[in-house]
Amino acid sequence: MPTAKTESSTKRASTNIAGNACVQIMEVTMFQKAQRSSSKLRLALTGPAGSGKTFSSLQIAKGLGGRIAMIDTERGSGSLYANIVDYDVLKLDPPFEPRKYIEGIKAAEEAGYNVLIIDSLSHAWAGEGGILTLHDRTAKAVRNSFDAWREVTPQHNQLVDAILASSCHVIVTMRTKTGYEVTSEHGKTKVSKVGLAPIQREGLEYEFTVVMDLSIEGHVATASKDRTGIFDGTRLTPSPAMGEGLLNWLNNSEISTETGKISDADRLAEIFAQLGLNDDLWEEYRGYVCERYGVCAMKEMNARQVDEQTTLLKQCLALEKKRAQFSEILRDRKLAA
Missing domain, CATH: 1.10.8 (Helicase, Ruva Protein; domain 3)
Structure with missing residues (x-):
């Protein structure tokens, strides 16, 4: 017959065993082996005016294949490249409220487009009726800038969420603030226009799979962020081949980043x-x-x-x-x- 001490020890042991079993069950059910499955592209093209963002986005979209839709905030300039590839355009006029972008994204999804180009996402931030306009208007009403951001930030977040959750491949263009770089070439001074930070909320670029910065000279792109590993350390001109390489990476969980690179x-x-x-x-x-x-x-x-x-x-x-x-x-x- 066990003593009280023995019975207590037995109860503690039983509790420990049960607790360990519970932890083991939780480990099995809560954690799984990480495996990459096919996914949709989230690509941002940034650059100053004249760097070829619209043209480049269409070239890449052509390589991704399927029906292409474009949300155009650039006063109809999105229709200038109809000779490159077939695509449909939704023209957005001011005010560039995030709500209008979200409605356009949903419309593209419902219509069954495979690729959606948003040209340009910068208007949703700094354009007429964009987030900065909404903030200024709200700040005047509440007389507090911090409270105004608390009011308008959810609208910005809803737009970002709509992009990330879209069933389409999404390519966005963002203007960059323009600066000038003075260099010496063959004994001559050369002034070049260069792009700086994107005109959008700071940190937005981290939401994308790939961020490509475009230069004015040659419309050459470099990756400032690349989760695919395909474009690390390379400089290239966006083309359908780039879209095909990205699609291959997105659809093939076994692809090597080396074999996915475009020479x-x-x-x-x-x-x-x-x-x-x-x-x-x-x-x-x-x-x-x-x-x-x-x-x-x-x-x-x-x-x-x-x-x-x-x-x-x-x-x-x-x-x-x-x-x-x-x-x-x-x-x-x-x-x-």
């Missing part, structure tokens, strides 16, 4: 193809590049050389005269071979 040669090939020159001139172009930089293959080019060729091809794409001159040079090379 510099592929990026240049994408731009070259847009020139509409004969396919045989591509080989002449490759030979020209290798000869110019003293490399055996285009993959051996460094970042500066890639940027130089990207700018050249983009200029040929924009200027008919320059494209004709470039085509003539390549044809002369072929005849001389």
Whole structure:
């Protein structure tokens, strides 16, 4: 017959065993092995005016595939690129209240679009009727800036939540504050326009899968944030190939960030193809590049050389005269071979 002390010890032991079992059950039910499943893209393109945000967003959307919708706050400029890819536009006029953006997002989802471009998200913050306007109006009414932020912040958060929860791939563009950089090149002073912080609430960029900063010269993009690992340390011109690479990463849980990367040669090939020159001139172009930089293959080019060729091809794409001159040079090379 057990003593009182033994009975007490037995009860404590039983309690401990039961408690440990409970912890073990909780560990099994609450924690699971982390596995990445297919998901939707959340991409932000930032840059000053003239950096090619709208054009770049459409190029990437083309690579993602499916029907494309655009919320246009840029006074109809979103329709200027209808020759690039088929897409539908919803034009937003002032006031740029977050509520109107949210309604547009919901409409795109209900219509079954695969990709939604919001061009530009900056108007929801600093545009007429945006968050800053709402804050100023509220601050005058309550005579307290802090209380005013408490009133308008939920509206901003609702817009962010609508973007993050959307069933569409979402690409947003954001203007950046413009600054000027003075550099010396070949003994000459050069003044370049550069983008600074995005015109939106501080920290918003951390909500996105990828954030690409676009430059005015050559419309070259660099990743300031990249959860995919595809674009780390690279400079590229946005193209459908970029959209295809992102889609592959989003849909394939086993993809390596190395194999998902788009090579510099592929990026240049994408731009070259847009020139509409004969396919045989591509080989002449490759030979020209290798000869110019003293490399055996285009993959051996460094970042500066890639940027130089990207700018050249983009200029040929924009200027008919320059494209004709470039085509003539390549044809002369072929005849001389």
